[in-house]
Amino acid sequence: MTIAKSASTYERIYAIVRQIPAGTVATYGQVATLANLAGQARLVGYALYRVDIASGIPWHRVINAKGEISESPLRLGGDDVQRSLLEQEGVMFSPKGRVDFQRYQWQFKEVKC
DNA sequence: ACATTGACCCGTT
DNA sequence: GAACGGGCCAATG
Structure with missing residues (x-):
């Protein structure tokens, strides 16, 4: 699927986030970059x-x-809700409450048509 | 139309 | 290693 460039900035962000598979996490910076908004x-x-x-x-x-x-x-509620949702998807948190990027960070796979 | 807000990231001290 | 400040854009009232 291609990302509509004509879409508003926010729509681009939504499009990226919407493609994050379950059990995976992405950083704001990554989403921004994928949304063509690097540095923002x-x-x-x-x-x-x-x-x-x-x-x-x-x-x-x-x-x-x-x-x-x-x-x-x-x-x-707060972070508890978000963490709970991620745990439901199988994302494990470090004792410090951090996520193992090596394991769960979403890697944008460029799917070529 | 103006001013304010709002879940960040990076570099330097 | 931790803390501070700067920079960007869009939506809301």
């Missing part, structure tokens, strides 16, 4: 904040570059 990982976080769960976007699979879960006090 912020927008990814901002965009996800506006996104609703009903949008069908696995926002919980997007974490910060530290491998930890970013949370917003305004979001659902």
